[in-house]
Amino acid sequence: MSFQKIFAALDDSELSHRVFSETLELAKANQAAVMLFHCVTVNSLGESAVPIPVDLGMNVQLMDQAYQTQRLLLEKEVKQGESLLKNYCDAAANQGVKVEFDSQIDGDTGHCICEYSQNWGADLIILGRRGRTGIAEAFLGSVSNYVVHHASCSVFVIQEPKV
Numbered sequence: 391m392s393f394q395k396i397f398a399a400l401d402d403s404e405l406s407h408r409v410f411s412e413t414l415e416l417a418k419a420n421q422a423a424v425m426l427f428h429c430v431t432v433n434s435l436g437e438s439a440v441p442i443p444v445d446l447g448m449n450v451q452l453m454d455q456a457y458q459t460q461r462l463l464l465e466k467e468v469k470q471g472e473s474l475l476k477n478y479c480d481a482a483a484n485q486g487v488k489v490e491f492d493s494q495i496d497g498d499t500g501h502c503i504c505e506y507s508q509n510w511g512a513d514l515i516i517l518g519r520r521g522r523t524g525i526a527e528a529f530l531g532s533v534s535n536y537v538v539h540h541a542s543c544s545v546f547v548i549q550e551p552k553v
Contacts, residue, residue, distance in 0.1 A: 398427065431497065
């Protein structure tokens with residue numbers, strides 16, 4: 391099977407380094423184009439505050455400070471993600487791989503990966519799996535599980551090694 395457009399979902403983890411390495415190997419073997427992708431999840435940082443009536447005893451100034459802090463954290467994570475992708479992109483380009491990168495801000499990482507990879511025309515998605523099961527998976531979700539069941543193309547999941 392040959393792949394022409396490989397979509398790699400990355401973050402700043404040791405597992406993502408393995409995902410990137412596998413992506414490069416497959417891209418070179420297939421002379422494929424690569425999209426390196428990072429999704430900043432809004433839910434993990436808190437979404438923008440919904441206006442709350444002042445008569446409920448909420449301190450408006452405190453709420454504004456919390457919102458500003460959330461906004462700054464989001465901006466910081468976006469910059470870190472872009473820097474990470476730029477470094478990966480440079481490494482891939484140095485090995486002769488046709489590569490581009492992008493990042494998105496979304497509430498659901500799995501949905502974001504599926505939608506963006508489909509719009510880009512990927513025929514393979516590569517991502518990591520941390521191995522959450524049971525209650526942890528129920529509360530935190532599983533991005534890889536979502537992508538496997540909703541992607542419009544083949545999915546290659548890199549399992550985090552058991553310690």
